[in-house]
Amino acid sequence: MARNTQVQADHNAPPITRILAEFVAQHPSRGWSDAVDHEAHRTFLNWLGCAVGAAHHEAADAALAAIAVLQPAPQATVAGRREKVDIASAALVNGITSHTFDFDDTHLKTIIHPAGPVASALLALAEHTGASGRQLIDALVLGIDVACRVGNTVYPEHYDRGWHITGTTGVLGAAAGCARLLGLDADRTQMALGIAASQPVGLREQFGTMTKPFHPGGAARAGLMSALLAQQGFTASPRALEAPRGFAQVLSTKTAWNEITDELGQRFEISFNSYKPFACGIVIHPSIDACVQLRDRGVRPEQVERIELRVHSLVLELTGKKEPADGLQGKFSVYHGCAAGLIFGQATEDEYADDIVNRADMVALRRKVVATVDDAIDEASADVTAVLADGSRVQVFVEHAIGSLQRPLSDAQLEAKFAGMADPVLGAGRTRELLDACWGLGDAAGVGALARLAVPDGAAGAAHGHSTRRMR
Amino acid sequence: MARNTQVQADHNAPPITRILAEFVAQHPSRGWSDAVDHEAHRTFLNWLGCAVGAAHHEAADAALAAIAVLQPAPQATVAGRREKVDIASAALVNGITSHTFDFDDTHLKTIIHPAGPVASALLALAEHTGASGRQLIDALVLGIDVACRVGNTVYPEHYDRGWHITGTTGVLGAAAGCARLLGLDADRTQMALGIAASQPVGLREQFGTMTKPFHPGGAARAGLMSALLAQQGFTASPRALEAPRGFAQVLSTKTAWNEITDELGQRFEISFNSYKPFACGIVIHPSIDACVQLRDRGVRPEQVERIELRVHSLVLELTGKKEPADGLQGKFSVYHGCAAGLIFGQATEDEYADDIVNRADMVALRRKVVATVDDAIDEASADVTAVLADGSRVQVFVEHAIGSLQRPLSDAQLEAKFAGMADPVLGAGRTRELLDACWGLGDAAGVGALARLAVPDGAAGAAHGHSTRRMR
Known part of the structure; x- marks a missing residue:
């Protein structure tokens, strides 16, 4: 019963679950530079383009067919598709599609693809709650900060061991972002992180199969539900991330706790996000x-x-x-x-x-x-x-390829990438409107208009540019 | 990108994902002794009593309130409650309640509580698909065999490291059981196991909080969805359990592969299941x-x-x-x-x-x-x-306490335990009917009648014997 052979358990870790919870619950809206805020819009735009582009991939079809068995309520948009599903299922499917082409964003320090888990959960939830675009962008910045800081804490040992770090840290980022969007206080945000900590998603063995993009989708879903459970008073360990039998120590031998606290609230990890210009490694x-x-x-x-x-x-x-x-x-x-x-x-x-x-x-x-x-x-x-x-x-x-931090894609290049994926699904006109909605998201009263633009109308919807693609 | 510092990766593991998939898909119905079949009924009965008993615990209330946000379709029964929810959510809640009192079954070799993840997924799915009681019992025996054999493979190192083995192996057991219930072939069952392998649920740090019983619930839900995804053609690694970056090697350093194959189809792990007479360690x-x-x-x-x-x-x-x-x-x-x-x-x-x-x-x-x-x-x-x-x-x-393998609870003692939990929720008359339905499950044309008996009627439902209990 009380066996514990774990070597070198660290019983003196700082209270990072609490620290992150207070940060997520209390950091001021838009409490960062314009450059960070712009990067959040770029991250969202790139994520949405990837999700729309793969919307008719066979992985999306299979996932939606499985979800249909549950007879989901039509609460939220599946980007690039006409079906609406419940918010948790929308988080799942949008997370899957956004990573299906392996063309999404990359936090290069940890090779986390942070938008998949975080943005997928947030758009579905915001669409349902009527949150403003500003609230979504705030939650995106903070949720990605949580995922990537936890990633910095455990990377590379965690990844080397075989975890697909996008899904394992992504559930925490999604939980944090959704807790913020729901307006949970620090106590309940702490519980949301705790509930999420028990649900890491993703083994690297799955690379090359549909379960790879399932990882950010599953993380988005689990993170969203963790926040909803915490909102209702569901409890978890307040030290779920740092305790000897908590997330970091169970899933990694590297636990650089300072990565949580260094310049917290000053340096935002979304600043180090990058966008692939080419659909390959x-x-x-x-x-x-x-x-x-x-x-x-x-x-x-x-x-x-x-x-x-x-x-x-x-x-x-x-x-x-x-x-x-x-x-x-x-x-x-x-x-x-x-x-x-x-x-x-x-x-x-x-x-x-x-x-x-x-x-x-x-x-x-x-x-x-x-x-x-x-x-x-x-x-x-x-x-x-x-x-x-x-x-x-x-x-x-x-020396440094286009798309690297040293030579980031310009906004125009990001738009071109987006259009290349979205045009065949939405048509060029709607794609342009959707791009404008992405850039204006932080000022939008709600996210409903943007979500509606991500749904193909009768004509364009028939042209599924990528529908017959095999899994990458 | 290709960093691999994992020491002692075992590239020559036997194809246990395939072996288990063929076993689950192809083993004959009731292909075991009467004693095994009776133990399956005892396991189901004990599980259901625990779920009914904790049906009005605050953990169940919180989980159902979170699920209500999704506006679930009324597909399946929550044991001991009047609400119906979609099958995946029913699997989640029944998994939570069955473990809330820490009074459920124990596979003593691994301290897995196997019924929580497996039976919770199966009852919900069977209720919806119209499967027979025999199909459910078959799936229960096979699903528990998968969970416990994988547990035998990685225990104790996996548990000592901090994993709540009930949830980590439970998702595999639930996926296997649901694949069987859905009639998936070996190929799709293999995919179901693969999808499930990426979703281990449970850190021991959560003990003492609601997230502990969430683990079997989350595993039940994830296992059920893995089977539904596989049914629709969703893909995963065919070696998700045994590959160097697969489940066993990522989550444990102990990988006794022979535990999968030894007497497979002859020795059934459900034979070693035990039922607590006392609600404590x-x-x-x-x-x-x-x-x-x-x-x-x-x-x-x-x-x-x-x-x-x-x-x-x-x-x-x-x-x-x-x-x-x-x-x-x-x-x-x-x-x-x-x-x-x-x-x-x-x-x-x-x-x-x-x-x-x-x-x-x-x-x-x-x-x-x-x-x-x-x-x-x-x-x-x-x-x-x-x-x-x-x-x-x-x-x-x-020498050996009542409830041990050496001195198992008699059927009458199991019934008394069940009644102690179910009477306050369902009333004595309905409890008796439900007990009879459990013993007769293997011969029942469907599981609907049993599920209906697990729902309190107007009078008894008001008496929530355990509704004010704190989390154990």
Whole structure:
């Protein structure tokens, strides 16, 4: 009964559950810089575009079919779809779709994808409660701060052990955000975090299956319900995060408690959020970026004799597949990525369709890519030279890829990414309106108008741009 | 990206996810002895009594209030209540109530309380799908086998680390049982187990709060939804349980794979299920049992000068509270337990009410208990001697307490336990009918009639015997 062989249990951890609860409940509305507030809007916009884009993926269809068995009340919007479901189920499905293309945001310090769990829970709840756009943005900033600070506390050991950190910390972020949106006091917010702490979602073994995007969805759902339970007086341990048998110590051996408290309320982790320009692993991004730049400099595929690629060994280790057979394998091929960059000038989900991966000109061009390992080059960089038929050479060195913290996507680039995903589902006109609604969210009296814009009307809804896509 | 510092990852684990999936999908109906089948009925009956008994606890009220926000469809019964909710929510609430009094079943090898997650999911699902009682019993045996075999695989390291093993393995048991009830084939059952593997519920830090009984409830809900998702084609890793970044290796360093395969289909873990006669930790049970036996031998409290108790040191370490202030503290007092045994001849939830703990005769008697540590006595035993006012001594040595595998509760004792919990909620007449329905479940055409009997009618429903109880 009282067995405890846990080594090195830390009985003196600071009361981080309480500290985070007070922070979430009491931090002033918009108590941060304009830059942070703008980043929150960018995070929300990027999240929504991903969710709309994958709305008709087979993972969404399967999830909605399972939910339909419960005969859910039509309370909240599923982005990109006409069905309405109860708020907990909407949080689940929007969390799934937003991560389905692996194209969502990344908190690079922890590789958490924070918007999936947090924004998915918040939009559903705000739509139902009639919360203002400002309240949603406030809750988003604070919820993401909780998820990412807990992530900083346990990363990397927690991730290395096999946890999909997006889902495990995401349930805490979603609970925190929803507690804020519900106006819970610090005591009940503390309980919400406590209830959530018992429900980490996500094993890395699931990567490559629908259960990977289920992780942020499940976390969104569980976090939302934790806040609703706490609102009703449901209790949990007040030290659920820090106790020897609490979240951090059970799920990680690294517990850097200072990551919770350092500059809390001054430094916001959402500031370090990033958005992928390319729908594949970040390690390929510098190489694709370089090829896009070659294209911008006028290099045409038909001129190319050879593409010399010098990259860190990790790039080939992870993405060295020379002859990808389909879109999924294409995501693990730097060769395909380079060809896409040079031919299309982009590498969105569209460029990872099976037929694109197997198109003759793409196959021919990727075979001209000659990769050399050079560990003097950082993993975040790439050195690419196009050798043309006339013998001339065009070189591009990318130190930091587009989409990195050093070279973030511009607002216009984020819009283009959003439109690429949303246009086929919503139509261009509605996509534009939805973009404007995202930028104006912090000033909106409610979130209902935005949610309605995320639903396809009769005509556009029929065009499911991504409906037949396989799972990534 | 590809960091993997996990030490001693086992890449050669047998395909236990597949093995369990084939077993669950393909094992013949009632493919076990009559004794096993009878034990399944006892497990179900004991589970239902606990759920009915705690139906009006404040934890149930809070959970149902949170669920009401979702405006659930009235699909399934909440045992002991008039509200109907959707099947996933019914699984959640029945899982919570069945564990609220800590009076449910125990698989002693792993201290898993298996019925909470598994039966809660199954009754809700069976009620909705119209499955037969036989199908439910089959699914219960198989689901519990999955939960407990996975428990055997990872216990005790997994529990020692801080996981509440009931919720972590329970989600797998619930998924397996629901997959069976839905008639999923081995492939989809494998996916159900995989989806469930990403959703372990439960940290031991939550003990003493409502989130402890939330664990079997959350596991029931998540397991049920995992089966529904798999039914719709949702995918997960086919090696989610055994892979290096799968369930067992991420959540435990002990992975005794043979526990999955040893005598699979021949030995059923439900055979090793036990039912508590007393509403407190098992370590006190031998002492209470001995005092009940003293009472049965005619010892009256007013005759008692002193009660000499000789027990293993662990008993006092865990339950040595001499002056418990309330019912919760009473659960950690072998002194209170002995007094209850001698005065009431039982120690149900009623004997852990605050007013009983503080009643003058109880206080006086517990102060006459003199405990001595003797590590020659097994933790499962107790040696108790009543020294009477006339100087005579009455001794009882309990080697194995009532409720242990060696001295299981008889069917009649199980019925009495059930009635003690259900009578105040349902009334004696309906309780009797419900007991009969439980014993006949395996032959019932459906589970609807049984579920209806678990709902209080107008008169009895008003008497909420346990409605004001605090959380244990």
